[in-house]
Amino acid sequence: MPSSRDSISGWLDVLTSMLALPESQRLQVRDELEDHLRSRVDDLLITGTPEPEAIRIAVAELGETAELAKLISHAHTRINPRRRIMNIALITAAVAGLSIGGYSLNSAPSAGELDPSMQVVTAAIDSNEPADETRMLDIVNMPMLMAFDAIADMWGFAIDVHSLDPHIVGDLQHRNVTVAGEMTLARAIQTLKIQSLQHASVLTTEINGGVIELLTRDELIRRTVITRVSLLPSWITTEQREGYAESIGRIVEVKYDLDYTSIEVVNGAVIVAAPPNIQDEVTRLMMELEAVAETQQEQAIKAQEIAKREKDLLRSKAVQNLMVEHERIDSEVRKVTEVLEETLVGIQSLINQIEQEVKAPHPNSPGLEVLEGFLEARRGQVARYRIQITKNEARRDFLQKKIFESEYAHLFEGLE
Amino acid sequence: MLTLKQDNSELVVLSVLAAGASYGYAISKDIAARSDGHFKLSASGMYPLLTKLEKNGLVTTDWEEVKAAGADPESSGRRRKWYTLSAKGQKQLSRRIEMHRQMQSILDGFVLPASGNAHTESGLAG
Numbered sequence: 001m002p003s004s005r006d007s008i009s010g011w012l013d014v015l016t017s018m019l020a021l022p023e024s025q026r027l028q029v030r031d032e033l034e035d036h037l038r039s040r041v042d043d044l045l046i047t048g049t050p051e052p053e054a055i056r057i058a059v060a061e062l063g064e065t066a067e068l069a070k071l072i073s074h075a076h077t078r079i080n081p082r083r084r085i086m087n088i089a090l091i092t093a094a095v096a097g098l099s100i101g102g103y104s105l106n107s108a109p110s111a112g113e114l115d116p117s118m119q120v121v122t123a124a125i126d127s128n129e130p131a132d133e134t135r136m137l138d139i140v141n142m143p144m145l146m147a148f149d150a151i152a153d154m155w156g157f158a159i160d161v162h163s164l165d166p167h168i169v170g171d172l173q174h175r176n177v178t179v180a181g182e183m184t185l186a187r188a189i190q191t192l193k194i195q196s197l198q199h200a201s202v203l204t205t206e207i208n209g210g211v212i213e214l215l216t217r218d219e220l221i222r223r224t225v226i227t228r229v230s231l232l233p234s235w236i237t238t239e240q241r242e243g244y245a246e247s248i249g250r251i252v253e254v255k256y257d258l259d260y261t262s263i264e265v266v267n268g269a270v271i272v273a274a275p276p277n278i279q280d281e282v283t284r285l286m287m288e289l290e291a292v293a294e295t296q297q298e299q300a301i302k303a304q305e306i307a308k309r310e311k312d313l314l315r316s317k318a319v320q321n322l323m324v325e326h327e328r329i330d331s332e333v334r335k336v337t338e339v340l341e342e343t344l345v346g347i348q349s350l351i352n353q354i355e356q357e358v359k360a361p362h363p364n365s366p367g368l369e370v371l372e373g374f375l376e377a378r379r380g381q382v383a384r385y386r387i388q389i390t391k392n393e394a395r396r397d398f399l400q401k402k403i404f405e406s407e408y409a410h411l412f413e414g415l416e
Numbered sequence: 417m418l419t420l421k422q423d424n425s426e427l428v429v430l431s432v433l434a435a436g437a438s439y440g441y442a443i444s445k446d447i448a449a450r451s452d453g454h455f456k457l458s459a460s461g462m463y464p465l466l467t468k469l470e471k472n473g474l475v476t477t478d479w480e481e482v483k484a485a486g487a488d489p490e491s492s493g494r495r496r497k498w499y500t501l502s503a504k505g506q507k508q509l510s511r512r513i514e515m516h517r518q519m520q521s522i523l524d525g526f527v528l529p530a531s532g533n534a535h536t537e538s539g540l541a542g
Contacts, residue, residue: 029463031495032440035482036459038494039441042484062459075464076471 007052008037011059018069020146021076029072033062070146077139077150134182141176148172148192155185222260227273230286232265235293241265252281319406326399333392340385343378350375425457425465427516430501430509433475437500440466466499474505 012030019026037058044054062068135154139147177195179188236244245263252258261274263282272282354371356362365371432438432446444462447455457465469475478500483493501509 028497031479032463032497033459035439035494035496036441036444038484043445064460068460068463071460071464072467075467 007055008034008041008059011065012037015065015069018066018073020070020073020142020150022140025076029076037062073142073146074150074153077137077142077154134184135188136182137179137188139177139179141178144172144175144177144192144195146173147177147179148189151179151185151188151192154188218259221275224275225260225273226276226279227271228279228283230270230272230283232268232270233286233290233293235297245270248282248285251285252278256281315406319403322399322403322406326396326403329392329396329399333389333396336385336389336392340382340389343381343385347375347378347382350378425461426469427509427512428455428457429462429465429469430474430505430512433499433501433505434509437478437498439496439498443499469505470499472504473502474508475499476502 012034015033016026016030019029021029037055040058040061041051041054044057045051049057133155137151137154139150142150175195177192179191183191232241232244242265245265249258249261249263252261252263256278258274258278261278262272263274264271270286272279274282350371353365354368354375357365357368357371361368428447429443432443432450435446438446440459440462443466444457444459447457466475470477476499478498480496480498481493482496483489483491487493
């Protein structure tokens, strides 16, 4: 059966294991607290208190073991005496079974735990002193999470745990780190981050806007996501809408991981939710597509203008040809008309001559039959001239109509 | 019993050490005794404070081996950490005492009967 004195050693073993200090300092703290406990027990024994009860009282008077271990550890790692001791009680555990203050982390995952990609550890600023001030650090073989807490405290920050992934924090809890020398807060955290080993690709830190954050890269990316809504280009048809979003996604995907990107076409708008760098890439791509579309539209307009000019030129030439023919026909009509009129005058002269021949034949006259033959021939000419004139006039009228139609055709094209 | 706040703890512990070197448990007993049991400095308050005082050079420390009464003279005893006020600690204590007195004087002006009160009353009466 173990002696009651051994129970003091057992409690000291527990407390010592909770101290985030180098071995030599742990032993010194253990010795000092052992002296305290045994001195107190001796006093209680003198007053007649039974030894087991005396030990129970002495241990109870020291307070909560984990809290005591943490305060003593902090006191050893704190450098600047002027800095206000932050309320360690701010540390809260978001995951059931997790006790940061006591470092009694239960690293086994529990049902309903948070998505590891969403886990965040933040330290809220509570100091007016700039983070770029240097501090002399002497953290040796301290669990990483506790070292983070201690470092934050040195610059007047307090750790505020919003949520924790038990796997990651469990590892950080048991991974000892060393941060020694004079350095800035950023340098200290960088030194910590380098030592996170298997989490190096998962974890990152941010000192931004007065807040230190130790968080997963996934969460860092997720929280940068912004949403932009822009009008769908007018040249996109309804059938092309889905294809437009998919095409942009496929192109951007060649260069970027699109785990936290969504490109959707909704009711004539393009909605892009993505980190800024991908947003910029999408925006640039959309602008280039828009520029290409505008160039295509300009080229189409130019092609239409060229086609129109060629068509107008052809029309103009056709009208010119028609006018030339019209002029020629009109001239011919006038000439034939003149010839017709002369022929009619000649016919009238022949008629007069025949009438004269009937009344009094002239000795030099070719004779009535010849004259009547001439008359008949002239009448035949007149008939042919009139046919020719009628034909030419019809042709001239047709040309006139064609010219009119050609000249004003562009006015009617839109109505067709 | 009152639990000492941190600002007062430093003044009290430095004052205790001004009377002579001491160690953790004895300091806590001394505080309780000198305050007639009104003050209590818990272990979670005292040991971090002593560490801070040591790191800032306000106290020096030494280790002593202590053996329980009746223990085997050949066996090793437990180790006791002694704290001694340094010169720097003495200056710090003097500053803290002066600050305390100034504060006390200011507070006395509010809580003790004084001519100022009578003047105020007469002023009101007038």
